[in-house]
């Protein structure tokens with residue numbers, strides 16, 4: 289019986305020779321690669337690679353899927369499509385050689401360069417090894433709504449990546465956009481025009497440091513804001529919408545608008561300046577509120593002066609909303625009442641959005657509708673008043689660069705205790721001279737000559753309302 293004896297030396301020889309062949313081949317390839325890298329410029333290499341990729345992808349069966357991402361969810365209704373805006377910001381951040389052209393510009397009053405995708409420009413983004421192609425479509429006038437041309441993105445990818453696109457890529461675009469907003473820390477201010485929120489950068493430089501308010505009031509407001517941010521889980525647990533309402537009241541020029549800007553800059557929340565006379569109906573109001581983004585402050589200034597919110601007393605039945613989006617400005621006033629505004633807000637808070645702060649301002653708290661002061665409506669009533677105590681020193685530092693003490697401060701503070709002068713008036717006087725000594729001298733003279741009753745008409749009868757509601761008073 290013959291036995292099989294393995295030919296060890298010969299198999300060993302063959303393995304060695306294979307290894308030698310492989311080593312020689314690798315060396316040869318490395319030489320070729322080095323030669324190509326040295327001899328062929330990078331642009332030409334990229335060109336050849338792109339051509340080869342295009343050739344092979346053309347050979348594959350066409351199984352592309354396209355998704356249309358309109359600027360607004362429904363043409364004619366005007367709901368913002370957050371994904372469109374996310375893509376608009378996200379794509380320029382992915383500048384690669386795939387861009388043939390990008391719009392670049394610098395807007396007046398903006399600190400940074402603006403980058404935007406050009407219409408009809410194809411942008412290829414790579415995510416987890418998969419290519420996603422975006423094209424911005426400028427739309428046509430036919431698709432326009434209220435003379436606003438509607439833009440859209442078309443996102444194309446291979447059918448086999450459908451799951452990845454919907455479950456991972458699109459969420460990735462949205463998350464990146466949120467992170468970018470946080471990083472850029474650009475606070476926006478929105479004002480409403482023809483059913484749309486128009487955005488611009490909030491350039492108001494106010495901060496809590498630059499506000500001439502008593503340190504205790506500042507601390508109270510900051511603590512309240514911090515507590516609000518921290519309590520997301522608690523709000524959820526007790527089933528309360530995560531919102532906070534502030535009523536700012538006080539004479540003109542005491543810093544109500546400046547405080548709103550300081551809160552926005554502190555929290556990095558966008559500001560939505562809601563002018564009620566730009567709202568046509570109850571449903572328009574709902575839409576306006578629904579279109580605000582999370583982490584935002586909705587501001588309704590001079591609530592006592594809004595004709596719309598006085599309609600209630602005339603009993604015009606304005607709650608019967610014969611809403612039509614074609615209604616023009618001539619029928620827009622008196623379409624809803626303050627109560628309906630508040631009720632809608634109460635309802636809306638629970639159903640949409642998070643981290644909203646709503647701020648009402650008034651110069652005359654005694655004139656505003658009691659519905660606004662009802663318990664639980666406005667969480668905090670903040671009284672901004674005439675310049676008193678050491679708050680003046682903040683203005684002296686802001687406007688004259690005087691840090692710490694100055695021989696004239698006590699005299700000025702003593703005069704202010706006896707007068708009713710707003711921070712705006714003092715700020716205006718401090719700006720009159722570049723020489724600090726001259727400016728302080730002029731301010732003393734002004735305060736001495738100022739009649740005590742100069743601002744009597746601005747005073748509020750605060751005691752009258754202090755028993756209403758259970759909101760905190762400051």
Ligand SMILES: Nc1ncnc2c1ncn2[C@@H]1O[C@H](COP(=O)(O)OP(=O)(O)OP(=O)(O)O)[C@@H](O)[C@H]1O
Pocket residue numbers: 498499500501538539540541542543544545546547651711712713715
């Ligand atoms: N408390 C303050 N601290 C610092 N600056 C202030 C303060 N109050 C007013 N100012 C100055 O006065 C200007 C006007 O103030 P602001 O518009 O904030 O007042 P307001 O109370 O909102 O007035 P109005 O009721 O007329 O809208 C501001 O640009 C700011 O320079």
